[in-house]
Amino acid sequence: MLFYDIKYILPLKNHKEVFKEKIKFYLWVGLILLSFDLFVEYVSNTDVFFLKMANSIWLMIYVMIISFFIFEYSIPFIKFRWKRLLMLPFIFVFYIFMFSFGFYWWRNIGVSLHIYFAFTEYKSTRDALSNFFPRGLFSAIVIGIIKYSYDFRVLKETAQKLRIEKQEAELNYLKSQTNPHFLFNTLNNIYSLARDNDPLASESILRLSKILRFMLYQTNVDFIAIEQELKIMEDYISLEKLRYDESLIINFNHSIEDIKQEIPPLLLIPFVENAFKHGVSETRNNPFVDIHLSVQNHLLLFIVKNSTEKSPSHENSRENIGLSNLRRQLELLYKDYEVNVFQGEFDFTATLKINLKSHV
Structure with missing residues (x-):
């Protein structure tokens, strides 16, 4: 033209x-x-x-x-x-x-x-x-x-x-979907405790308030330090542990070269949330969650493995709103990334790899 x-x-x-x-x-x-x-x-x-x-x-x-x-x-x-x-x-x-x-x-x-x-x-x-x-x-x-x-x-x-404004609007929309979804699942956890008159309900509300404070005042920025993301994951894991007895085994380890390295807020939470909501909560025997985070030379590797009783034929059903939104956010945020999920006979593994230097 x-x-x-x-x-x-x-x-x-x-x-x-x-x-x-x-x-x-x-x-x-x-x-x-x-x-x-x-x-x-x-x-x-x-x-x-x-x-x-x-x-x-x-x-x-x-x-x-x-x-x-x-x-x-x-x-x-x-x-x-x-x-x-x-x-x-x-x-x-x-x-x-x-x-x-x-x-x-x-x-x-x-x-x-x-x-x-x-x-x-x-x-x-x-x-x-x-x-x-x-x-x-x-x-x-x-x-x-x-x-x-x-x-x-x-x-x-x-x-x-x-184009950039459209991508930012879409990214904000995805965040607005993910945050209420994350909050909704957390409230369900507290409801379960309160319904059983569990004394841990008050502690869970306190932990939830910390999470809400984080979501209200720290997720409206483009990036946060990895140490902040780690803290919110620890609070969320502690909140989830209140629902289960000692049979639940949780391993959370990380190897981070620079804890001040920045990533988008709540980028990793959907994997952890998915492990509890669609894995541990549906496992009757020997529930477990293994979480590993590694950041070396600006290369992020995040692996979440959890127990499940679903067979590989249910693999397609695992793409819930959290993981679906995460995939789209990654498309808008990074050029070099990889998301893989694997449904085993008794476990489910989600792997995220990101070159943090490839931010759009």
Whole structure:
């Protein structure tokens, strides 16, 4: 697509702002072309440089006005409107006239106002037109090339900005889904304790308050230190342990080169939550959860293995909202990552690998 109207891709700007930006653009382009023209004039003849400068300014004003109407009104008026294409020959003839006779008349107006200095006397109007027409047309073509190159760059930057904003909105939506889902499961745990009048219910509420404080005040940022993610996982695991007796075996170990290394908040929790909700809670004999986190040379490896009584035929059912949202978040956040799940006969393993340097 060669021609397009830049005003349709400038978000949140009214017509007045767009018009001001267009005027500013043509002023800058006119100034650049004028500077180039003056440089040529200065090199060729310094004796009458200031008089030549006055002439160049006067003619450039005309070229910029005509170019403005060509590229901002005439071309947008006829483009992609087949019925208006019938007017194209008339518009073409009109601008040929404006760059020939109109240009010459503009020069004569300047002469009569004593702001244009005639260094050349033309024998005929034809000779004058043969001089002014190529100059005006060439200037308009150069302006058109600059304009559409500029518009294309703005279009590309705007599209990129809109894509990023869309991804951020989607990421925030996924987070807004994951957090209530995480909270809902935790409340279910507390409800189970309260229903049985378990004295551990009060302790679980205290731990939940810590988790809520974290979710309210620390998950609205793009990154947090891994040590913060570890702390929230420990609180969550402690909260889950309140529901089970000593038969539940939990192993949580980590090897982290730099605990200040940053990751998105609540990135790892869905794996742990999945292990308890869809694994341990459905295991009648020998429930266990093994969690290992390693971060070395910006490479994160997170493995969560839990007991289960589901057969491999149920593997597809394991893709719950938590893991589904996590996959999509990773797509938006990182270029180099890998998520693998394996359903064994009596266990389920989820593995996450991320190159933390590959953040989008």
